[in-house]
Amino acid sequence: MRTQVAIIGAGPAGLLLGQLLFKAGIDNVIIERQTGEYVLGRIRAGVLEQVTMDLLARAGVDARAKAEGLPHEGIELLFKGARHRIDLLGLTGGKQVTVYGQTEVTHDLMNAREAEGLTTIYSASQVSLHGFDGERPTVRYEKNGATHEIECDFIAGCDGYHGVSRASVPSGAIHTYEKVYPFGWLGVLADVPPVSHELIYANTPRGFALCSMRSPTRSRYYVQVPVDERVEDWSDEAFWNELRLRLDPEARDHLVTGPSLEKSIAPLRSFVAEPMRFGRLFLAGDAAHIVPPTGAKGLNLATADVGYLSRALEVFYREHSASALDRYSELCLRRIWKAERFSWWFTSLMHRFPDTGEFGQKIQEAELDYLVHSRAASTSVAENYVGLPLEDF
Ligand code: RFL
Ligand code: PHB
Numbered sequence: 001m002r003t004q005v006a007i008i009g010a011g012p013a014g015l016l017l018g019q020l021l022f023k024a025g026i027d028n029v030i031i032e033r034q035t036g037e038y039v040l041g042r043i044r045a046g047v048l049e050q051v052t053m054d055l056l057a058r059a060g061v062d063a064r065a066k067a068e069g070l071p072h073e074g075i076e077l078l079f080k081g082a083r084h085r086i087d088l089l090g091l092t093g094g095k096q097v098t099v100y101g102q103t104e105v106t107h108d109l110m111n112a113r114e115a116e117g118l119t120t121i122y123s124a125s126q127v128s129l130h131g132f133d134g135e136r137p138t139v140r141y142e143k144n145g146a147t148h149e150i151e152c153d154f155i156a157g158c159d160g161y162h163g164v165s166r167a168s169v170p171s172g173a174i175h176t177y178e179k180v181y182p183f184g185w186l187g188v189l190a191d192v193p194p195v196s197h198e199l200i201y202a203n204t205p206r207g208f209a210l211c212s213m214r215s216p217t218r219s220r221y222y223v224q225v226p227v228d229e230r231v232e233d234w235s236d237e238a239f240w241n242e243l244r245l246r247l248d249p250e251a252r253d254h255l256v257t258g259p260s261l262e263k264s265i266a267p268l269r270s271f272v273a274e275p276m277r278f279g280r281l282f283l284a285g286d287a288a289h290i291v292p293p294t295g296a297k298g299l300n301l302a303t304a305d306v307g308y309l310s311r312a313l314e315v316f317y318r319e320h321s322a323s324a325l326d327r328y329s330e331l332c333l334r335r336i337w338k339a340e341r342f343s344w345w346f347t348s349l350m351h352r353f354p355d356t357g358e359f360g361q362k363i364q365e366a367e368l369d370y371l372v373h374s375r376a377a378s379t380s381v382a383e384n385y386v387g388l389p390l391e392d393f
Helices: 012-023 036-040 050-058 063-068 102-115 236-245 249-254 298-319 323-350 357-373 375-386
Strands: 005-008 028-031 070-072 075-079 082-086 097-099 125-130 138-143 146-151 154-157 175-190 200-202 209-215 218-226 260-274 281-283
Touching: 005 012, 012 028, 012 050, 012 102, 012 298, 036 102, 050 063, 050 097, 050 298, 063 102, 075 357, 082 357, 082 375, 097 209, 154 298, 175 236, 200 323, 218 236, 236 260, 260 323, 298 323, 323 357, 323 375, 357 375
Parallel strands: 005 028, 005 154, 075 200, 154 281
Antiparallel strands: 070 097, 075 082, 125 138, 138 146, 175 218, 175 260, 200 209, 209 218
């Protein structure tokens, strides 16, 4: 088989890239290790920046996100037992975010791809990348006992943190930066109405908590837990009890509990691989960088990367110029490092670390108190939370 762009991974980065390239008339094939059902079963991000909504619109897959997504004009910060609102809309001159689950984004992209009859190879094993340091890269994989090969012009490595793309780069050509946090998030999805109409990020002496949602009848809640905690040791009742202890009195009264539809623990990590390009292999999304989820940036960074990559490939095929491809890594990384900084800072401010102690708790509360009462500090949080603008090539 031959295509212009071979895309490794059918997560949001790979699927959105496929759709953006298709709209630009660029032929592409997606190779995914898992089944489509498995990909859809992963409960992950929930907050979309306007930049992501605009990219979904460019790809022609924003209809349901616009109709069913919940526009959020603010977020609430809870500390010392009281909630304080950050007015995203007012502080950013009209910007907001949309609450719409990653599962739904993936679903919409998969449906659009199927409707256009584009090729996605699911359940591909032993995926390997070859020749990307030259002009004729190839991707090999096994399926149903046979080995297949795809010839292409470019490979897009959209296969997440544990994928094969980054691992295929010679170690001397790549530099990685990493910070691992000594805690994780225990998350529960449940068909109960959200405790509040806006997201609540809570700093408490018992640790961080987050109240989020997927719809007016489906809630997503998280509590910070030690990194070695086992999900089997958390009954639904134990989760709801711990969450309740981290809320303010009003939210505690309003909290509706119910059986969990999903329960899992996600470790927290900051990670960046530089550069994001090796010859004709381009990394995008979690394959190149990870943020702790506190800033709601993981999915949004992945979509921004493929926004840049699709534009650069369009320039290549339309103008026979590699100038935009040559700037891809630099342009992505400038924005990525700012999101890394924001996610690290917000995580540090909101969580209890092993050495936080009484002094550290007081310092966090003082910073939060300053933040919600200073227009300058609140504006900085709001600007970063709604997402920084994309640059032009
Ligand atoms: P994905 O979604 O990981 O998709 C990568 C795809 O590549 C496939 N793959 C391979 N395919 C072929 N060959 C191989 N050798 C392959 N190896 C892997 C995988 O099966 C998968 O389908 O990366 P992408 O597209 O870059 O998207 C990034 C987002 O998924 C990610 O940034 C966010 O979901 C991060 N994240 C969260 N972000 C938030 O903003 N809020 C959250 O609450 C939140 N929760 C999470 C998360 C990430 C998690 N991970 C990575 C384990 C919770 C978890 C558990
Ligand atoms: C979610 O709804 O899963 C979610 C929302 C905001 C975050 C992280 C996760 O910062």
